[in-house]
Amino acid sequence: xxTRKELQEILADQRVQRAHSPAILLRKRGRDLFGALxxxxxxxxxxAAMFFAVQMTTPKTIATAxxxxxxxxxxxxxxxxxxxTPVAMMVCTDIPNGRxxxxxxxxxxxxxxxxxxxxxxxxxxxxxxxxMIQAELWQRISVPIAGWVNARYLCNSE
Numbered sequence: 040x041x042t043r044k045e046l047q048e049i050l051a052d053q054r055v056q057r058a059h060s061p062a063i064l065l066r067k068r069g070r071d072l073f074g075a076l077x078x079x080x081x082x083x084x085x086x087a088a089m090f091f092a093v094q095m096t097t098p099k100t101i102a103t104a105x106x107x108x109x110x111x112x113x114x115x116x117x118x119x120x121x122x123x124t125p126v127a128m129m130v131c132t133d134i135p136n137g138r139x140x141x142x143x144x145x146x147x148x149x150x151x152x153x154x155x156x157x158x159x160x161x162x163x164x165x166x167x168x169x170x171m172i173q174a175e176l177w178q179r180i181s182v183p184i185a186g187w188v189n190a191r192y193l194c195n196s197e
Contacts, residue, residue, distance in 0.1 A: 128162075128180075129194055130158060131194035134157065136156075139155040140154060161183065162182040163179070164180065169190070175191065
């Protein structure tokens with residue numbers, strides 16, 4: 040009959056053998072490799088999503104050329120339409136080290152796209168439709184982050 044001490048030694052030897060078994064090591068390496076690949080795929084996918092989100096939400100300046108029809112063979116006039124120039128404003132939260140939320144859409148319920156620091160300069164889009172939501176004016180900005188901000192936290196830059 041085997042004593043308790045002998046059984047403990049046998050179990051300890053088996054644990055050591057299993058820990059150094061090639062199959063166990065390969066399984067552990069496989070899990071580590073799979074985890075690393077999953078992280079890489081997630082990072083690439085999130086980077087691509089952010090790239091396309093910025094591309095789709097960043098306003099673009101559109102210049103169009105319109106020629107007027109002329110009955111005479113004289114050269115036709117060409118008109119260029121350029122969208123309104125952005126106006127510079129400054130973030131004024133009146134909170135030391137305050138941050139202003141830049142949102143994907145106007146309103147407190149919209150997701151936060153980024154943050155602006157107290158005193159940071161932003162550019163308003165004049166051609167955008169400012170929105171009144173719950174008695175608050177929301178303005179669209181293009182620089183440094185494209186999105187919507189509450190107008191009460193903006194003041195004239197000096």
